[in-house]
Amino acid sequence: MKISAKKSLGQNFLIDANICRKIVSSLDICLEDNVLEIGPGKGALTGIIYHSGCNFYCLEKDNILSREIKYNYPQASVINVDALNFDWPRLNHLPQLKIVGNLPYNVASRLIWDIVAQVSVQKSCTFMVQKEVGQRIAASPGSKTYGALSVWVQSHVRPELLFTVSPCVFRPKPKVDSAVLGFYPVPLGKKNFSGSSLNQTLRLMFQNRRKQVGNILKNYWNDGINSFFERKSLDLRIRPENLSPDDFQELSSVLFPWKN
Incomplete structure (x- = not known):
């Protein structure tokens, strides 16, 4: 056929x-x-x-x-x-x-x-x-x-x-x-991460990929996020594409902890 x-x-x-x-x-x-x-x-x-x-x-x-x-x-x-x-x-x-x-x-x-x-x-x-x-x-x-x-x-x-x-x-x-x-x-x-938290984090960050991460996260800021950036020695002026997969996994756990 x-x-x-x-x-x-x-x-x-x-x-x-x-x-x-x-x-x-x-x-x-x-x-x-x-x-x-x-x-x-x-x-x-x-x-x-x-x-x-x-x-x-x-x-x-x-x-x-x-x-x-x-x-x-x-x-x-x-x-x-x-x-x-x-x-x-x-x-x-x-x-x-x-x-x-x-x-x-x-x-x-x-x-x-x-x-x-x-x-x-x-x-x-x-x-x-x-x-x-x-x-x-x-x-x-x-x-x-x-x-x-x-x-x-x-x-x-x-x-x-x-x-x-x-x-x-x-x-x-x-x-x-x-x-x-x-x-x-x-x-x-x-x-060791929540798929739903990571998914939500990726949506937020890459829908605003030309913005600095500090500006993207300013309405979500909490002690966990602050601790993450201090521990990683990351500049808030970087953009989402500068974060590694490990960074995103760790950030997602403090950005959307209720999804864990």
């Missing part, structure tokens, strides 16, 4: 076998692994993962593609669902979980935001995203691309930009380059 990409679903199908093998290789799949693929599409990655012998699951929103994947890979657990509406915490019972996906550009940031916060057991993730999004996720404090997405992801996992990908490996060709990112666990002790 000839299947055309649907623009409404942000579909761009991978057609380069070498890139597919490179992506799957980054997962370092073992037989005991549980591997979840998001949006398998025509199955460019699916076949390689399936034949590795791991426990394989996939989420596919497209009804036709979902049926094709079920037919071609009968031992796979195929869930016909929009990944944006998936209940991610239900994966937390799966040991040795690895997640992979060529994510649609229009929903990649939102998906990644949810996954890193709600899936606590992932051993690793490999995602292909728009290059600009990949650069934002992996950005360092003080850079132009550093923002709320950078802090959020880096607070939950250790992201690594693995390689970039040309538009030529897709059909239809997107107008921009892509990037493949690896996400790896951070030590459990590094996650």
